[in-house]
Amino acid sequence: MVASEQAETVGLAWGNHREDGSTWLPFLGVKPAYRRRGVGRSLLSRFIEESRRRGSGKVSLDTDPRLVPAVRLYESMGFVVEGTAENPYGLQLVVYHLDIT
DSSP states (O other): OEEEETTEEEEEEEEEEOTTSOEEEEEEEEOGGGTTSSHHHHHHHHHHHHHHHTTOSEEEEEEOTTOHHHHHHHHHTTOEEEEEEEOTTSOEEEEEEEEOO
8 A cells, every 4th residue: 555645655555465364564654754644544544444355354563662653553553462573683573463353
C-alpha cells in the first residue's frame, strides 16, 4: 500500500498473507517530513482492513523497541506483545499481533 501526496510517495506498507491464515507486516514506513500527520495510522488501518477482507484472522509484525513512535502507534491500534525475536544482525525485536476476527 502506498500513501501519496501531490504525486509524491510519502509512505509505504507491505506484507503477505501466510499459509496459517495470518498476515505478516514486515514494513511500514513514512518519510520523515510527513510523520505525525496520520499517514502511518492510515496505512496501518488500510493494511488491517485489507488483511481482514482477505480472510486473515491476525496481523503480526516486529519492531525495534527503540522506535518509540512506532511502538506507540502499534499499541494505540490494539496490537499486543507476543514475544521477542532476533533479526539476522543480532538486533532484538518485539513481536506484536492484533487479532482481527
